[in-house]
Amino acid sequence: AQSVTQLGSHVSVSEGALVLLRCNYSSSVPPYLFWYVQYPNQGLQLLLKYTSAATLVKGINGFEAEFKKSETSFHLTKPSAHMSDAAEYFCAVSGATGYALNFGKGTSLLVTP
Amino acid sequence: KAGVTQTPRYLIKTRGQQVTLSCSPISGHRSVSWYQQTPGQGLQFLFEYFSETQRNKGNFPGRFSGRQFSNSRSEMNVSTLELGDSALYLCASSLSTGGNTEAFFGQGTRLTVV
Numbered sequence: 465a466q467s468v469t470q471l472g473s474h475v476s477v478s479e480g481a482l483v484l485l486r487c488n489y490s491s492s493v494p495p496y497l498f499w500y501v502q503y504p505n506q507g508l509q510l511l512l513k514y515t516s517a518a519t520l521v522k523g524i525n526g527f528e529a530e531f532k533k534s535e536t537s538f539h540l541t542k543p544s545a546h547m548s549d550a551a552e553y554f555c556a557v558s559g560a561t562g563y564a565l566n567f568g569k570g571t572s573l574l575v576t577p
Numbered sequence: 578k579a580g581v582t583q584t585p586r587y588l589i590k591t592r593g594q595q596v597t598l599s600c601s602p603i604s605g606h607r608s609v610s611w612y613q614q615t616p617g618q619g620l621q622f623l624f625e626y627f628s629e630t631q632r633n634k635g636n637f638p639g640r641f642s643g644r645q646f647s648n649s650r651s652e653m654n655v656s657t658l659e660l661g662d663s664a665l666y667l668c669a670s671s672l673s674t675g676g677n678t679e680a681f682f683g684q685g686t687r688l689t690v691v
Contacts, residue, residue, distance in 0.1 A: 496677045507581070507667055507682035515677040554620065558677075564610070564633045565669075565680065567620035 466491040466557045468538075470568035478576050483527075483542040485571050487555030490536065497538045498556040498565065499529055508554065514538060525549070550575045579603065581670050581683035589689045595656040598686045602649050602670030608632075609651040610680065611643060614665040623666075626651055627674040655688075663690045 471486040489495055496515050500508040512523025519531045529540045538555060555568040582601040590596050602609050610633075611623040622635040626645035643653045649670075655662055665687050669680035 500682075505684070507684045508669075509682070510679055513677070513679065556620075564622045564625060564635065565612075565620075566622065567612075569619045 466495055467566050468497070468555045468557045468568040470553075470555050470571050472571055473569060474572045474574065476574040476576060477545045479547055480544050483540070483545045483549065483573065485540040485553050485555075485573065487529075487538045487540065487568060488536050489538060489555075489557050491557060495557045497529075497531065498558070499523065499527070499538075499540050500554045500556060500567075502552045502554065502570075504551075511540070511553075545573075545575045547575050547577070549573060581668055581681050583666075583668050583683035583686050585686060586684065587687045587689075589691060590658050591691055592658055592660060594658050595654065596658060596688060598653045598655075598666055598668075598688070600651045600653070600668030600670075600683060602651070602668075603681055606670035606672055606681070607649055608671045608674045608678070609645055609649065610669045610671075611651070611653050612667045612669065613637075614667060614685070615663075620667075623653070625674065632674055658690045660690050662688065664688060 467490045469488045498513045499511040502508050512521045514531045522528045527542045552570050554570045556565040584599045608627045610625040614620045625633040629645045640656045645651045665685045667685045668683045671678040671680045
């Protein structure tokens with residue numbers, strides 16, 4: 465079964481600093497990987513997705529993620545954090561058929577002035 | 578283009594009652610999935626419907642059921658509510674079924690069971 469593990473339930477960065485949110489996947493076949501963001505009392509918004517077209521994926525709001533098969537990782541990064549980036553971030557994986565997303569436990573990002 | 582609409586946004590029910598939640602997908606989207614979000618268990622997949630057929634089902638008891646109508650609108654029903662069913666229920670729609678298809682989420686229905 466495919467699954468993802470997010471390392472760090474809480475991450476705190478200063479405004480302007482690098483954001484790095486970690487996600488490792490477990491899959492016996494090439495997976496489809498996603499990063500979603502959730503603001504308080506809101507649904508989830510897709511930041512980016514990996515579908516094997518390119519290992520470096522650029523998403524919205526300046527975020528990007530790199531798929532590393534050797535490390536089974538799909539970490540999310542942003543060069544410079546903004547106060548508005550404070551939210552809950554979820555890594556997710558799905559299989560080739562059907563649409564059942566398996567989510568990680570989430571990482572709460574805090575951005576301090 | 579209107580997004581995914583879930584109604585109601587908030588709901589309070591008593592143990593033992595049943596509840597029906599509604600989801601209207603983005604126009605043209607034929608796949609609807611449901612997720613339960615709780616602080617303890619996180620986001621868990623409930624089921625997915627495509628063209629009125631259930632395609633996938635998560636590991637939830639039979640008290641949780643759903644259906645999809647010909648206009649792709651979907652409903653989720655929970656019978657014999659338990660305190661542990663208190664959660665944010667999220668609906669997502671996508672153009673088709675398939676692992677690489679982007680899912681668009683609604684704002685969710687916050688269910689509180691007392």
